[in-house]
Amino acid sequence: MKVDIDMGTASGGTPAGLDLEELLATRLLVQGNSGSGKSHLLRRLLEQSAPWVQQCVIDPEGDFVTLADKFGHVVVDAARAESELTRIAGRIRQHRVSVVVNLEGLDVEQQMRAAAAFLGGMFDADRDYWYPVLVVVDEAQLFAPAAAGDVTDDARKLSLGAMTNLMCRGRKRGLAGVIATQRLAKLAKNVAAEASNFLMGRTFLDIDMARAADLLGMDRRQAEMFRDLARGHFVALGPALSRRPLPVTIGPVETSARSTSPKLTPLPEAPVDARDLIFTPGPEETTPIVRRTPPPPPPTPTVDILAQLARSRPAVEAAAEPAAEIDEAEREAGIEQVMREIIDDPDASFRSDAVLYQDFLVRCRIRRVPGSPLSLSAFRRRYAVARAGIGGELAQSDSWQQALSLSESLPDDVQGVFLMVAQAAVAGEPCPSDATLARAYGTQSARRARRLLTYFEERGLLIVRVDFHGKRVAAFPDLGCETAPGDPDGPDAMEQRQAAE
Numbered sequence: 001m002k003v004d005i006d007m008g009t010a011s012g013g014t015p016a017g018l019d020l021e022e023l024l025a026t027r028l029l030v031q032g033n034s035g036s037g038k039s040h041l042l043r044r045l046l047e048q049s050a051p052w053v054q055q056c057v058i059d060p061e062g063d064f065v066t067l068a069d070k071f072g073h074v075v076v077d078a079a080r081a082e083s084e085l086t087r088i089a090g091r092i093r094q095h096r097v098s099v100v101v102n103l104e105g106l107d108v109e110q111q112m113r114a115a116a117a118f119l120g121g122m123f124d125a126d127r128d129y130w131y132p133v134l135v136v137v138d139e140a141q142l143f144a145p146a147a148a149g150d151v152t153d154d155a156r157k158l159s160l161g162a163m164t165n166l167m168c169r170g171r172k173r174g175l176a177g178v179i180a181t182q183r184l185a186k187l188a189k190n191v192a193a194e195a196s197n198f199l200m201g202r203t204f205l206d207i208d209m210a211r212a213a214d215l216l217g218m219d220r221r222q223a224e225m226f227r228d229l230a231r232g233h234f235v236a237l238g239p240a241l242s243r244r245p246l247p248v249t250i251g252p253v254e255t256s257a258r259s260t261s262p263k264l265t266p267l268p269e270a271p272v273d274a275r276d277l278i279f280t281p282g283p284e285e286t287t288p289i290v291r292r293t294p295p296p297p298p299p300t301p302t303v304d305i306l307a308q309l310a311r312s313r314p315a316v317e318a319a320a321e322p323a324a325e326i327d328e329a330e331r332e333a334g335i336e337q338v339m340r341e342i343i344d345d346p347d348a349s350f351r352s353d354a355v356l357y358q359d360f361l362v363r364c365r366i367r368r369v370p371g372s373p374l375s376l377s378a379f380r381r382r383y384a385v386a387r388a389g390i391g392g393e394l395a396q397s398d399s400w401q402q403a404l405s406l407s408e409s410l411p412d413d414v415q416g417v418f419l420m421v422a423q424a425a426v427a428g429e430p431c432p433s434d435a436t437l438a439r440a441y442g443t444q445s446a447r448r449a450r451r452l453l454t455y456f457e458e459r460g461l462l463i464v465r466v467d468f469h470g471k472r473v474a475a476f477p478d479l480g481c482e483t484a485p486g487d488p489d490g491p492d493a494m495e496q497r498q499a500a501e
Contacts, residue, residue: 005048007041008251010236016248020049022240023176024132027167029192030180030234031212032201037232038180039063041199042136043253045178047071049134055098056122058115058137062104063257070255074099078106082117083347086444089121093129108142109151112159115143119162123173124445130174135166140179141186154354160188167194184211197238199248202229216245327370334369339386356383377412384416387440399426399479406461406478416440417452421462421474421483430486431472436493450488 004017032038043064046055050071057064057073067073076088076099092099101118103111115137122133137143144163148156166177168190179195181187185207200212203226213223216237229235236248338360357379364373374382385404394400403422407415417440420432432440437449453474456462463475471485 003049003052005045006251007044007048007236008249010242010249011247016236016241016246018045019240020052023178023197024053024134024174025171025176026196026239027171027176027194028178028197028199028238028240029195029215030178030199030201031184031203031208032180032182032234033203034182035231036201036203036229037234037250038182038201039138039257040232040253041201041234041250042138042178042180043067043255043257044250046134046136047254050098054096054131054133056092056133056135057100058103058118058135058143059100060103060111060139060142062102063138064100064136065102066255066257067098067100072098076101076118078103078111078114078118080114081347082113085114085117086121086124089118090125090129090444093122093125093131093133096131108149109155112143112151112155116155116158116162119166121444122175123162123165123170124443125173126446130172132174132176134176134178135170136178136180137163137166138180139182140191141181141183144179144188144191146186146188160191163188163191167191184208184215195238197236197240199234199236199241200226201234202226202231218245331369331371334364334367335374335382336386338363338367338369339382342383343387380412381415384412384419387416387420394426397426399481402479403476410459414441414452414455417449418456418461421453421456422476422479424483424486425474425476425479425481428481428484431474431483431488432486432493433490434488435491439492 003020005020005023007016007018010016030038030041042057046057046064046067047070049055050067055073057067059065064073065075068075074097076085078085078101080088101115103114106114119135122135140163143159145156145160163177163179166175167179170177177195179187179191181192183203183205184192185205198212198215200216203209203212206223209223209226212226212235213219216235226235232250234248234250236242236246237244241248341363342356342359354376357376360379360383361373384407400422403419403426407418407422410418417437420437420440423429424431434446434449437452438444438446441449441452443449453462453464457464461476461478463477465473465475467473467485469485470487472488473482473485475482
């Protein structure tokens with residue numbers, strides 16, 4: 001079905017149409033300096049296409065929440081746990097609800113993590129829910145920066161990976177990315193390069209004008225025109241817009257942003273006691289205490305320094321008392337207790353190793369666990385073993401020790417999944433379901449869990465077979481044991497255990 005969206009007027013007064021179905025397949029990039037009308041353009045696109053397609057707006061400033069009153073969008077406050085945002089995104093795709101993800105009030109790193117969690121949940125939705133969704137990301141340079149900034153590398157990688165999935169791999173999953181940025185030079189190139197439609201607004205820097213001209217197939221000498229574009233005027237190009245660069249004036253919108261451009265207003269009449277109003281603190285204010293740093297002492301003359309060095313050295317101080325011996329049993333018990341607390345946290349599986357390690361260190365200090373803390377690599381190993389949940393005599397058996405030895409040849413992020421399946425084989429329990437393995441790997445995607453089993457099988461560590469009842473069995477040739485038949489489509493074991501409690 002062909003649906004043309006009215007974006008305004010083109011040169012010559014003709015309507016400027018946008019083929020919505022073509023846009024869903026080819027994506028859109030909007031560029032323009034602050035005040036060029038990018039948000040106005042996005043609002044026009046969202047309002048005109050609202051009756052035809054599901055929409056999701058990543059809104060860092062809270063400007064698009066007004067769409068809820070007119071068009072029924074649900075506002076999702078991003079001040080939630082990342083795992084909760086991921087689950088909400090999955091339900092949004094399932095029920096086909098248009099939403100505005102409000103990131104207002106969060107700092108930049110929190111915004112990046114929240115956006116990454118939400119986009120990851122939409123990307124990992126089951127194939128049955130791959131309906132078309134228009135995903136609009138305002139200020140995309142925040143979520144896909146071209147260079148490292150003041151945020152941590154972990155947050156940047158999460159956000160950039162989610163934006164790359166949206167623009168590079170989202171089309172087959174029904175996700176059509178519409179990204180807007182103030183500067184092309186600040187946006188990661190592999191994200192910008194996946195867009196086939198462009199709307200270029202006013203820009204002043206030479207590097208941005210040159211990139212805009214290159215993307216539109218224009219001569220470098222024509223790049224100067226981008227400085228003369230008025231607010232709300234853009235140059236369009238792409239299969240959903242025009243086959244040749246086309247000047248477009250964006251039409252009016254029905255809703256408005258909560259924040260508007262500053263307007264000149266007359267100054268109030270100066271009161272007679274203006275100095276008293278400024279310099280007299282109010283009743284609720286407290287007078288700050290000004291602490292002045294004393295001046296540094298004058299430098300010691302070189303002659304005095306040489307004289308001090310020439311003097312006899314003072315007597316050696318008495319040797320410090322030896323440090324108290326650490327009770328290794330107490331230390332191990334404390335570490336095991338902290339590990340158990342982290343594993344019992346339902347959101348721990350969806351956090352990165354770096355975040356879990358920081359949580360582990362804090363908990364150890366609270367519990368006053370003696371001795372030096374574990375290193376990050378040692379923590380990953382202990383966490384993977386603890387998550388397998390084996391104890392008693394089985395933990396000392398030759399089969400389990402052999403399983404621990406085999407797991408050392410695997411990458412850190414998959415050792416926990418391997419040990420979970422090995423524990424089921426050693427204990428003779430049913431093979432874990434895809435949902436259980438996905439949680440252990442820190443994802444919501446059952447397909448990734450199945451790919452991990454294939455990866456283990458390719459490494460020759462196990463053999464997966466299906467019995468006559470469709471149940472899955474994982475056999476370990478090196479261990480001489482196999483799991484009991486288990487339902488691969490069964491529920492998550494942790495959620496089932498929490499529900500029973």
